[in-house]
Amino acid sequence: MQSELLIGLAGVIASASPIVIAAIGETLTEKSGMLNLSVNGIILLSAMSGFIAAYDTGNLIAGYLAGMLTGALIGWVLAFCTITLNQSQVAVGLVLAFLCRDLSYFLGNDFMGFNAPVLHSTPLPFLSEIPILGSLFFDQTPMVYLSLLSIPVSLVWINRTKFGLILRSVGERPEAAFARGINVNKVRYLYTILGSALVGLAGPIYSLGLKPGWKGSMTGLDGIGWIVLAITIFGGWNPFRVALGAYLFELLRWLGLVYQIKLTGVPSQVLQVAPFPLMILTLMFVNMKNAEWFESFISLLPPPIYRFFSLKGKRRKAAPSSLGIPFRNV
Amino acid sequence: MEIEIRNIYKSFGKVHANIGISLTIHAGEILGVLGENGAGKTTLMKILAGLQPCDSGEILIDGKPVHFHSANTALDLGIGMLSQDPLDFPMLTIFDNLYLGRRKRFFIQRNRFSKQVEKMEDLLGFQFKLNDLVETLSIGERQQLEILRLLVYGSELIILDEPTTGISAQQKKQLFELLKRLAGFGKTIIFVTHKLGEINELCQRTIILRQGKLISDVVLPCESSLLIQSMFGKAIDLQSPGDASQFEKHFEIQHLVIKDARFFSNPVDLNIRKGEILGLAGMEGSGQKTFLRTLAGLEKPINGMFLDEGYSLHWNSPHSFTKRGIYFMPASRMEEGLIQGMTLQEHFILSQTKDDFFVDRDESHKITEMRIREFTIRGFSSSTAEELSGGNQQRLLIAMLHENARLLLLENPTRGLDIESTNWMWKKLHERCKKGASILFASADIDELLRFSNRILVFFGGRISEPYPSQMLNSEKLGALIGGEGW
Ligand SMILES: Nc1ncnc2c1ncn2[C@@H]1O[C@H](COP(=O)(O)OP(=O)(O)O)[C@@H](O)[C@H]1O
């Protein structure tokens, strides 16, 4: 019984890995003030391109690289249209989201049902023997390790390095960043491309591992990208919270599957759809921390718990002030 | 460090912001840059700080020509600028804000940099909590923070663009003391302002800019009248419109206290008479706009009553203001006044306060055609607002003011208009006055104010003067008042 639960939770961590990576990618992009709404399309297109690359070469790494390259390319298109050609970030992002989705179905049509290599789990020596933690975190695929690693790395990058400071400044007040000699639009280009490449890595993580193969619109990836966008916002543009959101989402999905078997009276559709509204409710609750009444409510709790929840004096979880606002210098 | 500027030209489209400016700045001096709004002060300073390229001209430091590719090049050469609004990051910590932009190491060097900052803080007598957010500071403290930052980066020349606009008298005193101390350390200071008093108080020398040209270079102290003369140009004495005090009382303002982004005003009491024209003078952003918007019911004052022939108007409903014939015309024609993409006819439909559900196309078409003819707007009832030229947009705005308007609140009604359009505009406005309407208008043009107003209110840094009958003023006196002198 115990091990069943462990296997289930390890599965949650594994299936959340592409969402974690994509949401951190999107967080980096949005921190620079660029809104990339094409995430859903990028995930589908890169799942397809990564699958074909891995199928053609028989090489997994080629598949992952192809996915990232696809993402980077779409990111570049978005940056070019919005920064260089001065078009609306929302409009271009939405068009790309739908264009890439349909493109993936169209281009991938000839490869449906083929078999490409699949990534298997690689238990880490020694670490995987640790009870409980070992089977949760260290008996996974390299891509899961990468997703776990991406959380501290992005946190350190954003908060502890010169480049992270530049990134934040550009998203907060580009005109002030410019006055400090920072090339605002170059930074935005870079992070749009980098963030999209990370989103593009999520595609092949699905098509070469979690949901192996390419089955067109039956692949079941459509919609994940929108969840990634929501998690980025509710996670307050903080990689740690964003990752928590991703794990929460997959946990809810898993519970839905488990209870589908046990609660035969409840229509299965209800349990399949339930994670989405539940997710929104939970995240809304998390965000209530910004509200006054929440602060006064938790002040009744014992100090250590209060301190954990309280946001007083800490940085607010507000959006980058210039998110979605173009920067032009005269 | 000696800096020489040679023959700087800069234009924005048709606007010539800097026309052939040459200047030498000596080490350790406090140089004033004086000029009214739009004179080109900020433009020149941005060029000097590498924030904006010039069209032509040269900058030499210690005799060597330099080229600024970005603000960093200028900062490397020891030139730092404090912008009109502090260009900092409210959402970042004070530490991050100081650190940003100039460090080379990959990881943020917290301890080392904190020590460096503390040393400089000791020298200047500042005390910042480095982990607080910048948004917790006042405007004055944010200025100090910017000065601290520039000094930490080793700036030799510090440019301050209108630094006294948003700060208290106490903070201003501190700032001046600090600047004098810095000059004592051998730093060069350029102090940009439109306030005469400050120049005499702080600077040893000042240049005066007017309409993009360097008009004079004066050693201080010197007579204010001389500075005013250069700042505003020769006064053209025009006949003032005379006394309106025997006109019938119309509107009454009691104890009105308005709130701007930066200040609360003093309480204002004012009678507005039928057919009277009241001018609002002052540098832009001194509260005139808020004053007009408040009287139009678009903003809520802190305190006060607005009586229309004894009837007290409710601050919370702009609609009831228009119903009583009070109309506001904003300065930004395309942003606030007109609606992009809508035709002239649609504008006229919107401006009628009829409560009909359906639009009577035929009637509104007739009205539109009539107004286009009457106001000689060069356009058709089907043209969109942005297709019109600036002057014609202004005509459209005037034409839209309702026939039975009783109080017109006009913000810079003739800005950007050529002489012909300006004269036409005032002809139309005088017609309204003859019909009994009262007019309040804000303007940056001293001559226009003196020529058309019966009385003038002067705005300065949140203070609002008693109304001056315009015969009592001349352009020098009014210029001094606008510059904050003689209050
Ligand atoms: N970025 C810009 N684009 C267009 N016009 C500008 C710009 N900056 C300044 N101007 C114009 O140049 C003139 C000088 O402006 P500025 O240097 O800001 O004056 P000041 O600082 O003396 O008030 C003004 O007429 C202003 O409208």
Ligand SMILES: [Mg+2]
């Ligand atoms: Mg200026």
